[in-house]
Amino acid sequence: MDGFDYVIVGAGAAGCVLANRLSEDPGTRVLLIEAGGWDRSPFVRVPKAFARLMDDPRTAWHYPATIAPGRHETWQRGRLIGGSTAINGMVWSRGAAADWDALAPLGWGWSTMGPIFAQLEDHPARDTDGPVRLSVATGTDPLCEEMLETGAELGWRRADDLDADDGERIGYVTATIHAGRRVTAADAFLHPVRQRPNLTVAVDTVALRLLVEGGRAVGVRVAHRGREVDHRAAAEVILAAGALATPQLLQVSGIGPADTLRAAGVPVLLDRPRVGAGLREHRPIPLQYRLAEPGGYNARLGSPLGQARAALRWLATRGGPLALPVLDVAAHVRSRPELDRPDVHLLMAPFSAAPPRPGRALELEREPGLLCLGTVTRPDSEGSLAVTDPDPRTPPAIVANYFATAHDRRVAVDAVRLVRELFATGPIAKRIAAETLPGPAAQTDEEIIEAGRTHGYCGYHAIGTCAMGTGDDHVVDPQLRVRGVDGLRVVDASVLPAMVSGWTSAPVTALAWRAADLILGRTTD
Template sequence: MGEFDYVVVGAGGAGCVLANRLTEDRGTRVLLIEAGGWDRSPFVRVPKAFSRLMDDRRTAWHYPATIGPGQRETWQRGRLIGGSTSINGMIYSRGSQPDYDALERLGNAGWGWSTMLPIFKRLEDNPLGAAPERGVGGPLRLSTATSTDELCEEMIEAGVKLGWRRVDDLNGDDGERVGYTMATIRDGRRVSAAHAFLHPVRDRPNLTVAVDTVALRVLIADGRAVGVRAEHRGRQVDHLAAAEVILAAGAIATPQLLQVSGIGPAETLRSAGVEVLLDRPRVGAGLREHRAIPVQYRLAGPGGYNAQLSGALGQGRAALRYLFGRRGPLALPVFDVGAHLKSRPELDRPDAHLLMAPFSAAPRRPGRALELEKEPGLMCLGTVTRPDSEGSLAITGPDPRTPPAIAANYFGTPPDRAVAVDTVRRMRELFATAPIAERIAAEVLPGPATRTDEEILAAGREHGYCGYHAIGTCAMGPDEEHVVDSRLRVRGVAGLRVVDASVLPVMVSGYTSAPVTALAWRAADLILGRTTTA
């Protein structure tokens, strides 16, 4: 048994930031618990090795999710120090001012853009230089790889012809825009939350990191969280927290841990054989996730990355190029080009986003991430940026190592269905525009025969990808029905806080890695009683 001031569960994007910030005061004792191991695999630092890491159950959790009648898929999450920031596609997308101001309008004081923009600027080391909307000199080192392939330039040029503004920084404004993606990569190497925030402070004597340690449940006495029961290599141990228990395990594992600890929907808990300590219907509800719909094209001639990355010879050449210069496709994020667009012209801001690259994916295999075709192709993923369809998560037994039941409910509302269909049609418009149109032989996925609204949606369910951006399962808000308040404290239990993507009640216009990093920085300010500064 060990006693600390703070016990933090989860060493992902949020946990690494919290470990860094909370141990600045050398008198504060912090335990950081991680179910996976250390991030020592050489593949962690190689950007394009993300697929290998996601496929490996030693470095990724594989959660089964239901996406429709008879349709299931696998949701991977990081299972190592750095969490999903050690295995993700590395695209750095913050969201825009209206997203954070909307959080405040929902009753969450202190989460508006005037608070969050200074945090982003404090975190970032952006190679584009200091500007009113971005920062330099921060611990999170970023980059943008430009002119990666002539096909990328032609995709961008086609977007410009459609009226999208070409930008160097896709995070810089909230208009229709296209450009190369910003990534948590520097000098050809991944910059995970662990490398930015945890490893630089590992020698602090007041920080203890416990790897290969599964949190079994939160210990609660007289209405207060007093610690965490965990298991390390078959041995159970109770870690006590004098100040707080902080759950930073993500939008899947955090609500799961709350539920097995007796905090959640009463009927769900009873069905799983868990004693009900606190009936909270919204724990595990409100799940929102991106569904990326692919459109793929066969090129009329050679080009792109498929030949370089799909076969052993090409992979060997790419590996040598990376090894001796940190260059080439292996040094790049998952997608080269991004765009934010309006699904309909009358909208006041973009409601969809695209990711594009000069490669095409091979048919999916169960439990495997991205694999490439041998023939040259292009791939574009279109996504409803701020979906309002809600899924759910529920435990199926009292052991948190038993996968929960996840219902994704993609395209569950009429607005989401309409935006998804219109987005696919705009994607096709883009690739019918010169100069990229001149390089294309045919659409191969979902194929030109897929035309009606229902056919497009069915193709999105069948061939689409989970965005790995789940939120909302412990959403914050001003009312008692919300799981946490605006200071991220769990209602009904003293000394218990949630700091991860699960607290976001709505999706911001980006992905989750960047917002969660800033969210954790803000949470540390709240815990320490500090004022956020630029």
């Protein structure tokens, strides 16, 4: 049994930030627990190699999720140092100021969070020098330039910095890539302080349950190499395992909906109905187009020979298509002109995906194509997560509940029609031969929603399963302390009660930075 001041569960975006900040004082003992291994795979460094990491159970958790009766999909999350920042699409987006301001009554408004982002970022378009090194890869392919020109024809402002304002805009993606290499949370925050003698990192260590004595979290029981060990925390236990693993660990520890826990054979410590409820997730709907003539990445990356050439180019120069984020171009747009701000985000790239094959990483079509993902930015459909077994190594039951609300269905339908308008306009329209996915058969509202369920997939942005709030029924308070258990805090995407307009890696990083100040008593908010 080892003793520490802080025990942090999860070495992803939040956990790496917390390990860095909480171990600054050499007199403070910090333990960071990660179920996966070190981030030594060469595919971590190669930006476009993310699909290999996502499909490998050694580097990604594979959670089964129900999207409709009898219909299932797999949600991947990072299972290595760096967490999902080591396997994600590398899109960095702060989220809209208006969405942060909706959290201002909880102390998380834009006036608080905006300066934190500025402190974190090393951005080529800004006068910043933070630990997260970012890049914007411009001019990646002529097709991308034509997408940008077409967006401008529709009235979207072309932006060199997509986070500069919250209006309708289109531009190249801001990515966690520097000099052609992926920048993970571990690169930015953990590896630079790895040698601190007061910081211990335990890899291949699965958190089994929380240790609670007299109403206080005093540690975590873990499994490591077939042996169970208790690690005790004198100050706090901090859950930073993400919006799926954190509520699961709370539930197997007896903190959650009493009926759910009893049905799973877990003794009830604290009846908290909202643990695992309120799950929100993006559902990108893909539209693909066949090009009328050669172009794009398919020819370069759609065959073993093309992939080998791209790999050699990356090894020699850290350039080429393998040095780019998951998709090249992003846009934040309004689904209808009467709206006051964007409610849809798009991701576009000059390639098209081949039909998925079981057990295979993402593959590209041989014929030239384009891909655009249309996503409801702020979905309000809510799913749930519930344990079915006391062992946290048994996947929980996840119900996605996509498109459950009239709002989400309307915005999704409008998003698809907006994408079709984009690719029927201006310079890019001259490149298009046909829409191949979902295809011309999907025209009515219901046909489009069904296409979203059939061809779409999770956005890897789950939130809300331990949402913060001021009411006694909320899982955590505005300081992210778990109600009903002293010495226990949650710091990850699960505490967000609503999406903050875009992708979640950057918001979680900033959230963890501020949480460290709260933990250390450096702010009274």
